[in-house]
Amino acid sequence: MASGKELCEGVEWRIRVVDGSSEVLVPPTGLARKVWLRTKGLISGLGMKVRMFLKQAWDMGANDPRKVIHCIKVGLALTIVSLVYFMRPLYDGVGGNAMWAIMTVVVVFEPTVGATLYKCLNRVCATCLAGFLAVGVHWIASQSGDRFEPFVVGASIFILASIATFSRFIPSVKSMFDYGAMIFILTFSIVAISGYRVDKLFDLAHQRISTIIIGTSLCILVIMLVCPIWSGQELHSLTVRNMDKLSDSLDGCVRQYFTNSNGEDDQKLQGYKCVLSSKASEESMANFARWEPSHGRFNFRHPWKQYLKIGASMRSCAYCIEALNSCINSENQAAESIKKHLSTSCLKVSSSSSSAIKELAESVKKMNKSPTIDLLVEEMNSALEELHNDLKSLSHLLNPSTTAENQISATGLVPFMEIIPMVTLASILIEISVRTEALVGSVEELVKESEMKDKIVAKEEKPEGTMKALQRV
Amino acid sequence: MASGKELCEGVEWRIRVVDGSSEVLVPPTGLARKVWLRTKGLISGLGMKVRMFLKQAWDMGANDPRKVIHCIKVGLALTIVSLVYFMRPLYDGVGGNAMWAIMTVVVVFEPTVGATLYKCLNRVCATCLAGFLAVGVHWIASQSGDRFEPFVVGASIFILASIATFSRFIPSVKSMFDYGAMIFILTFSIVAISGYRVDKLFDLAHQRISTIIIGTSLCILVIMLVCPIWSGQELHSLTVRNMDKLSDSLDGCVRQYFTNSNGEDDQKLQGYKCVLSSKASEESMANFARWEPSHGRFNFRHPWKQYLKIGASMRSCAYCIEALNSCINSENQAAESIKKHLSTSCLKVSSSSSSAIKELAESVKKMNKSPTIDLLVEEMNSALEELHNDLKSLSHLLNPSTTAENQISATGLVPFMEIIPMVTLASILIEISVRTEALVGSVEELVKESEMKDKIVAKEEKPEGTMKALQRV
Numbered sequence: 007m008a009s010g011k012e013l014c015e016g017v018e019w020r021i022r023v024v025d026g027s028s029e030v031l032v033p034p035t036g037l038a039r040k041v042w043l044r045t046k047g048l049i050s051g052l053g054m055k056v057r058m059f060l061k062q063a064w065d066m067g068a069n070d071p072r073k074v075i076h077c078i079k080v081g082l083a084l085t086i087v088s089l090v091y092f093m094r095p096l097y098d099g100v101g102g103n104a105m106w107a108i109m110t111v112v113v114v115f116e117p118t119v120g121a122t123l124y125k126c127l128n129r130v131c132a133t134c135l136a137g138f139l140a141v142g143v144h145w146i147a148s149q150s151g152d153r154f155e156p157f158v159v160g161a162s163i164f165i166l167a168s169i170a171t172f173s174r175f176i177p178s179v180k181s182m183f184d185y186g187a188m189i190f191i192l193t194f195s196i197v198a199i200s201g202y203r204v205d206k207l208f209d210l211a212h213q214r215i216s217t218i219i220i221g222t223s224l225c226i227l228v229i230m231l232v233c234p235i236w237s238g239q240e241l242h243s244l245t246v247r248n249m250d251k252l253s254d255s256l257d258g259c260v261r262q263y264f265t266n267s268n269g270e271d272d273q274k275l276q277g278y279k280c281v282l283s284s285k286a287s288e289e290s291m292a293n294f295a296r297w298e299p300s301h302g303r304f305n306f307r308h309p310w311k312q313y314l315k316i317g318a319s320m321r322s323c324a325y326c327i328e329a330l331n332s333c334i335n336s337e338n339q340a341a342e343s344i345k346k347h348l349s350t351s352c353l354k355v356s357s358s359s360s361s362a363i364k365e366l367a368e369s370v371k372k373m374n375k376s377p378t379i380d381l382l383v384e385e386m387n388s389a390l391e392e393l394h395n396d397l398k399s400l401s402h403l404l405n406p407s408t409t410a411e412n413q414i415s416a417t418g419l420v421p422f423m424e425i426i427p428m429v430t431l432a433s434i435l436i437e438i439s440v441r442t443e444a445l446v447g448s449v450e451e452l453v454k455e456s457e458m459k460d461k462i463v464a465k466e467e468k469p470e471g472t473m474k475a476l477q478r479v
Numbered sequence: 480m481a482s483g484k485e486l487c488e489g490v491e492w493r494i495r496v497v498d499g500s501s502e503v504l505v506p507p508t509g510l511a512r513k514v515w516l517r518t519k520g521l522i523s524g525l526g527m528k529v530r531m532f533l534k535q536a537w538d539m540g541a542n543d544p545r546k547v548i549h550c551i552k553v554g555l556a557l558t559i560v561s562l563v564y565f566m567r568p569l570y571d572g573v574g575g576n577a578m579w580a581i582m583t584v585v586v587v588f589e590p591t592v593g594a595t596l597y598k599c600l601n602r603v604c605a606t607c608l609a610g611f612l613a614v615g616v617h618w619i620a621s622q623s624g625d626r627f628e629p630f631v632v633g634a635s636i637f638i639l640a641s642i643a644t645f646s647r648f649i650p651s652v653k654s655m656f657d658y659g660a661m662i663f664i665l666t667f668s669i670v671a672i673s674g675y676r677v678d679k680l681f682d683l684a685h686q687r688i689s690t691i692i693i694g695t696s697l698c699i700l701v702i703m704l705v706c707p708i709w710s711g712q713e714l715h716s717l718t719v720r721n722m723d724k725l726s727d728s729l730d731g732c733v734r735q736y737f738t739n740s741n742g743e744d745d746q747k748l749q750g751y752k753c754v755l756s757s758k759a760s761e762e763s764m765a766n767f768a769r770w771e772p773s774h775g776r777f778n779f780r781h782p783w784k785q786y787l788k789i790g791a792s793m794r795s796c797a798y799c800i801e802a803l804n805s806c807i808n809s810e811n812q813a814a815e816s817i818k819k820h821l822s823t824s825c826l827k828v829s830s831s832s833s834s835a836i837k838e839l840a841e842s843v844k845k846m847n848k849s850p851t852i853d854l855l856v857e858e859m860n861s862a863l864e865e866l867h868n869d870l871k872s873l874s875h876l877l878n879p880s881t882t883a884e885n886q887i888s889a890t891g892l893v894p895f896m897e898i899i900p901m902v903t904l905a906s907i908l909i910e911i912s913v914r915t916e917a918l919v920g921s922v923e924e925l926v927k928e929s930e931m932k933d934k935i936v937a938k939e940e941k942p943e944g945t946m947k948a949l950q951r952v
Contacts, residue, residue, distance in 0.1 A: 063649055073648050081641035084664070085633050088672050105669050112640075112665040160558050167585075168554035175546050176536055191557070192585040196578050199561050286759040322801075329802035332910050394896075401895030422874030423867070429899055430906040437805050 075233050076117045083228045087111050087221060106214055110221025115229070119301075120237030120294030122229045126222040127297065128186030133218050136190045137211040139166070140197035144207060159198050167191045181293055238295035238304045241288065241313050242370070245320075248284060249367035251277030252320055253360045256327055256438065260356035263334045263431075264349040281324040288317045303373055305463045309455040316370070316452060319445040323363075326438045333431050340428035341420045344400070348428055351396045354389035355435050359442045362386055366449045375453050383446060386439050397432055400425060548706050549590045556701045560584050560694060579687055583694025588702065592774075593710030593767030595702045599695040600770065601659030606691050609663045610684040612639070613670035617680060632671050640664045654766055711768035711777050714761060714786050715843070718793075721757060722840035724750030725793055726833045729800055729911065733829035736807045736904075737822040754797040761790045776846055778936045782928040789843070789925060792918040796836075799911045806904050813901035814893045817873065821901055824869045827862035828908050832915045835859055839922045848926050856919060859912050870905055873898060 067074045090104045114125040147158040170187045173179045179187065197211055255277040262268070262275065292310045300306045362382040369376035540547045563577045587598040620631040643660045646652045652660065670684055728750040735741070735748065765783045773779045835855040842849035 059649075059651075062651075063645070066648060067645070073645065077641040077644040080644040080664075081637040084640045084668055085637045088629075088633055088636060088668070105673070108668050108672065109665060112661065112668065156561075160561055163561060164554040164558045167557045168550040171550040171553040172536070172540070172546065175539060176532075178532075188585060191553075192582060195557055195561070195581050195585065199581065200578070283758065285756065325798045325801045326805070328795075328798045329907065329910070332799070332914075333906070336906075336910065336913075397899060398894075398896055421871075423871055426870060426902055426906055429902045433806070433809075433899055433903040434802065437802070437809065440809075441805075 072233070072235055073117075076235070079228055079232050080111075080115050082232070083111050083115055083224055084108065086228070087224055090217075090220065104217060106217035107221040107224075110218050111225055114222060114225050118235045118237040118240060118291075118294055119229050120291075120296070120298045122225055123297040124294055125185050126226055128183060129189050129218060130215075130222055132183075132186040132189035133193045133215055136193035137197055137215060140194045141207060141211060143198050163195050163198060166194055234301075236295070236298055236301050236304075237291045238298050238308060238310060239302060241291035241295055241310065242304070244284065244288065244291065245313055245316055246367050246371045248281045248317075248320055249363055249370065252281050252323055252327070253363035253367065256323075256330075256363070257357055257360035259327065259331055259334060260352060260435070264345065264353055278324040278327040281320050282328070285317065285321065288314060300463075305459050307459055307463075309452060309459065312448070312452040312455055316445070316448045319441065319448045323438060323441045323445060326434055326441060330431065330434045330438070333427060333434060336427060338423070338427050340426075340431075341424035344420055344425050344428045347400065348393070348396050348432060351389065351393040352432060352435055355386065355393050355439055358382065358386040358389045359435075359439045362442055362446065366445060369453065370449055373453060373456055375450060379446060379450075383443060386442065390436060390439055393432060393436065397429070400429070545706065545708055546590075549708070552701055552705050553584075553588050555705070556584050556588060556697055557581065559701075560697055563690075563693065577690060579690035580694040580697075583691050584698055587695060587698050591708050591710040591713060591764075591767055592702050593764075593769070593771045595698055596770040597767055598658050599699055601656060602662050602691060603688075603695055605656075605659040605662035606666045606688055609666035610670055610688060613667045614680060614684060616667075616671050636668050636671060639667055707774075709768070709771055709774050709777075710764045711771050711781060711783060712775060714764035714768055714783065715777070717757065717761065717764065718786050718789055719840050719844045721754045721790075721793055722836055722843065725754050725796055725800070726836035726840065729796075729803075729829055729836070730833035732800065732804055732807060733825060733908070737818065737826055751797040751800040754793050755801070758790065758794065761787060773936075778932055780932055780936075782925060782932060785921070785925040785928055788921045789918070792914070792921045796911060796914045796918060799907055799914060803904065803907045803911070806900060806907060809900060811896070811900050813899075813904075814897035817893055817898050817901045820873065821866070821869050821905060824862065824866040825905060825908055828859065828866050828912055831855065831859040831862045832908075832912045835915055835919065839918060842926065843922055846926060846929055848923060852919060852923075856916060859915065863909060863912055866905060866909065870902070873902070 087107050090107050110129065114122060114129060116122045116125060143159065143162045147155045147162075150158050170191045174184055174187045193214070197207070197214070200207070200210055251274075254274045258271070258275045292314050295304075295308070295310045298304075298306075362379065362385075365376050365379050365382050369379060560580050563580050583602065587595060587602060589595045589598060616632065616635045620628045620635075623631050643664045647657055647660045666687070670680070670687070673680070673683055724747075727747045731744070731748045765787050768777075768781070768783045771777075771779075835852065835858075838849050838852050838855050842852060
């Protein structure tokens with residue numbers, strides 16, 4: 007027994023930890039030791055988690071340095087606004103309410119210019135409107151005598167807060183003034199109630215509005231001058247990127263299927279999934295882009311909504327690619343001879359659709375009608391024609407009565423079930439090319455609308471128009 | 480000419496306005512009249528818009544009275560918090576900072592319990608943490624002498640604000656503490672900067688925290704006691720509703736195609752589109768549901784994440800229904816004889832898949848494993864088998880060499896191209912049933928996990944467990 011125990015103690019139990027090192031597992035001998043081991047385990051587990059978390063954060067920062075820049079911008083804006091407190095003259099000007107400037111900066115500062123402008127404008131307008139209304143209500147309340155004053159103020163708060171909250175549910179209000187409605191309720195309540203105590207009501211309202219204007223102006227300056235990120239530009243790039251992804255995964259999937267190669271990058275093949283899941287971000291970006299002034303190649307009234315239509319067209323293509331993928335990965339596989347028979351025309355259809363989409367991406371990128379897109383669509387259509395003919399001749403592989411001239415079928419008939427996956431794949435490909443044509447239509451509409459807006463702007467603002475024309479030369 | 484003019488003036492030009500009435504169009508005679516007509520037109524146009532807007536708002540309220548209730552709840556909470564100002568003792572207790580209580584109510588009150596709790600807990604924790612840190616930083620700053628104090632405070636604000644802003648980009652932090660990070664920056668900045676001016680720093684921090692606690696407690700009380708809307712319950716109902724829609728549109732599309740009827744409700748057929756677009760709302764609901772205490776049949780740690788998996792499974796079915804729809808509405812239509820040949824088995828597959836999904840909806844609704852689901856899946860599989868056989872026998876319609884026993888083919892061969900749409904439809908239907916089986920799997924997992932959690936809770940909290948058992952009896 008004793009030697010057995012010795013033997014047991016002689017053996018070391020090692021466990022491999024996630025980070026690659028290995029730890030000795032020691033059999034517990036006493037309570038203190040147990041507690042110690044447990045604590046050690048907990049601490050090392052926690053340390054691991056913290057390390058993982060920090061690594062994740064570091065990777066995120068390294069992948070998108072603009073996020074780091076945004077953080078520095080927030081810090082910068084907040085430090086500048088602190089000057090309002092530090093410097094006497096400013097402090098005396100806006101009173102103890104300089105806090106509102108800080109609050110405004112914290113709440114209003116968003117990563118993109120559009121989102122920040124949306125919040126700034128909403129905040130300023132809602133504060134002014136609510137401030138005036140509250141002063142009016144306060145005046146009415148003060149006329150109604152000391153006893154009824156609280157009731158008048160309370161009732162007005164109840165009614166206006168309820169109505170403003172309700173308006174936030176209405177889609178058209180929500181997309182433009184959601185934040186404004188909240189600020190309206192906030193300012194109205196605070197000013198109306200403060201009116202009951204604070205004598206200098208106008209001062210309060212004036213101070214609040216001026217501090218908010220200080221805060222918002224600072225935010226707008228910092229967000230637009232220090233490495234600005236424009237919602238519109240982001241939406242534009244996202245659309246171009248998604249189109250490229252769509253094109254790559256369409257081409258990649260079909261090519262991989264027919265060449266039986268596994269060399270394709272899996273991330274590339276799954277790219278269409280990004281298209282499927284980017285509806286929400288597209289909508290919010292288009293919403294914010296409306297607030298942005300003319301920037302880069304985009305005018306103030308650039309047709310942002312058209313991007314949503316393009317997004318919907320892309321998604322409808324992506325649904326088909328999803329179906330295509332399921333068809334490719336299904337258990338029932340087509341006979342090799344059939345696959346060979348259709349491979350040339352299927353590859354032609356997919357590669358021509360894919361290059362049409364790629365050309366569209368290029369067209370959106372440069373914001374002009376591509377000179378080759380019509381050619382590419384024609385090519386796609388002739389590839390479709392070819393696929394149609396190949397599909398027709400497929401029947402020769404099944405129906406010996408008309409296969410005299412067909413070489414493949416002479417070697418033997420293929421069971422009907424083995425052509426089904428191929429036929430499905432071909433019809434999904436046909437559907438994809440139909441949807442690609444719809445995508446061509448919506449991109450052309452965007453380019454046309456954008457050129458029209460450009461002309462209107464050029465007419466309205468001659469000098470800028472000339473500048474742009476010069477830039478283009 | 481004169482009589483012509485008289486004739487012209489005798490004729491009245493009437494225009495029908497959108498609301499059904501008609502207006503006389505009078506030819507303009509003078510500038511004043513023109514301006515008058517234009518103003519009138521503008522006003523009536525504006526009035527129309529306002530009326531449309533009000534009608535839209537009214538419809539929205541009538542369709543979902545809970546939105547109206549939410550608005551009343553916000554008004555109620557705000558009016559109650561005003562009492563803090565109206566009543567002297569409370570006012571003296573929390574000083575001029577009672578405003579914070581109002582602000583908390585306005586900012587924190589969300590339509591669902593989960594969202595409100597998330598914001599409340601984030602706000603309280605972040606305020607406490609930031610308050611303590613700011614007091615600490617203030618102490619260090621005050622030790623460093625009058626000259627360096629602003630720099631220490633400014634640097635600390637810059638660093639902490641940047642870090643906290645960066646943390647908001649990290650997905651795990653964003654989903655749990657996004658609001659908290661913002662409040663942290665806000666409170667830290669205000670308290671740290673106020674420290675430079677206000678002598679009674681501890682008082683400020685204490686007042687702010689106590690007013691915020693007053694505000695949040697009031698919000699939690701009102702949101703949970705007056706007609707509460709639970710995120711978890713909403714997610715649950717959305718999932719059940721979406722499943723029903725999926726089932727209806729699958730069944731409806733295939734039935735409409737084969738019976739050539741247009742009697743199906745179009746809204747019902749398009750139901751799968753709701754499934755496609757509900758990813759974002761599912762995610763936010765699941766996120767908020769985690770914060771909710773045990774309510775209705777849901778325990779605190781109900782497996783909400785599993786709902787997201789079910790949602791993903793439903794969407795993968797919906798993608799196929801989209802492909803199915805495009806196939807049904809495509810230009811190339813199948814030959815009637817082929818359609819007839821496959822109609823029975825296709826209808827069987829679609830209706831069995833559809834009723835399996837409906838049964839799953841029922842199963843999720845009742846949160847127990849359906850006794851009939853295995854049977855339905857079996858039925859679906861036998862329908863699939865039948866469809867397979869029918870597809871196999873399709874070749875008889877094309878290949879006369881083996882069609883001696885087939886009655887339909889005896890009447891004439893069908894061109895190969897005319898069977899393609901039907902074959903595609905059949906393979907998409909097969910894919911849908913495969914995905915339905917995956918959906919069955921994820922629903923079963925949800926039911927299992929939820930039962931497991933129920934058992935754990937029953938063990939942990941004996942009395943409540945017994946109560947629940949009693950309720951179930």
